[in-house]
Amino acid sequence: MSGSVAFADTTFIRYPRPAAKVDSHLDYVNELLTEALAFSPRKYQLLPSKATMQQGRAVHEMKNGTGEVDLLWSMSTDEREKNLIAIKIPIDKGLLGWRTPFVISENRQMFKAIKTLRDIENYSAGQELDWPDVKILENNGLKVEKANSYEALFSMLEAGRFDYFPRSVMEIWKEQEVHASKNLIISQDIALHYPAAYYFFVAPAKRQFAEDLTNGLEILIRNGQFERLFLKYHQSSIQKAGLKQRTVLELQNPFLNPANMPLSRTELWFKP
Template identity: 85%
Template sequence: MPKYFFILIIAMFTFGSQFAHAEPTVIRYPRPAAKTDSHFDYVQELLTEALSASPNKYKLLPSKATMQQGRAVHEMKNGTGEVDLLWSMSTDEREKSLIAIKIPIDKGLLGWRIPFVIGENRQMFKTVRTLHDMENYSAGQELDWPDVKILESNGLKVSTANSYEALFSMLEAGRFDYFPRSIMEIWKEQEVHAGKNLVISQDIALHYPAAYYFFVAPNKLQFALDLTNGLEILIHNGQFEKLFLKYHQSSIQKAGLKHRIVLELQNPFLNPANMPLGRSELWFKP
């Protein structure tokens, strides 16, 4: 048997051994500053399932320091390695600088908002019928959230805070009138902040076009491809819908959107032409 054949066999075993013991690629996501991330359990299970079929192995770790959205986007754009993956509301600007995986993991729920108010103002929106009726009320938002510009562009007043947790105390202190939260967030937040004088208004909902995507740093193209392929597999085998309902069906039911006045807002910061609106299975409809 030729000598080169043995060399080839040895090389194959050596390569196979190296591949089998290859260290997974570390992918970092922003360590949240909030006491609890109402999205994290869902996102974590979705990521685990989506990446399970990938031939490349990944290890997901939080960033070393807590990080707000604006800082995370900056780190990803500049390829510092501090953050490689972000899940957030999309904007045209973010889609230009990062790799947007255009599968709305929230099915658009992030654009369906109902408000926290202080206890004595639980009837504050009882007579609201149009967006014009909201102009005298001030909403609270974190400074670098895309929602700030969306609300302002629709003529609504917005007060901002430098941190998410501060918003609950600011609302309780009367610094603004309401804190609009997604129906996929608000019920968990109510539990976490049960000690505060905050209630969920039962009268209105705000709605604007929104998509909650995974964003990947431009220098992590292979990870973006593997994640996209994994998510598409979950969509086609029905696991995506099962996970979505597992985490969000109860919140949707509690929101009672059909019994609320829905105020429609425009979102000039996300071009509908760039959204996968033709895939009806990816969008929630009340």
């Protein structure tokens, strides 16, 4: 009987089932959510959606309150913040905006002489079609080839359909392991950087959950656990990326208003 009472007291929260073979963010996000929700007076159980789901579809389901998805972690845009509840704590500390490129191994020297953004205008980048990065890159005058799925991008790069696949410092090393059979390497010469924030987004229908998650995350920031978890999962990637040794190409991000970002909370942002 006690089991059924506990079940009745539990709110189920659904997140998009990832399409990737290995989601490089999932372990970190899971631990962060578990730690933050441990402070909640209410019980929550997180479950993946029934089907795999891309970002665009997840945002649509959440905005329309279908109950298919209640929680998403993704790069923020002004539009997403308007339609969903954005918890404005950058769980990536802005690291998602620091990008290093995959190239095929024969092109390891391709970016050696690059000094400015204009120098890479003739090279094409690969991205999944509903990622916010597509518009950011295009808005900065860069060419983008779009794929319907994340996994397809690795094969398309290997086949020469585009020249480079920029991935965040927090993703690229795990992706290299997973796709080790492909003829791809991480270019050592450049990094792209644009203002970005990786937030938890909650469906408007789950306001109480958003409040409980926010409170839990703020406690983790205050007690130092947020920083410890961030370093546990990302310190090695940051060191391997060697951003200070790279030519950093700065891009504008017109789809995220800096005035709406918690930039004054400097402890929440990564600086190389």
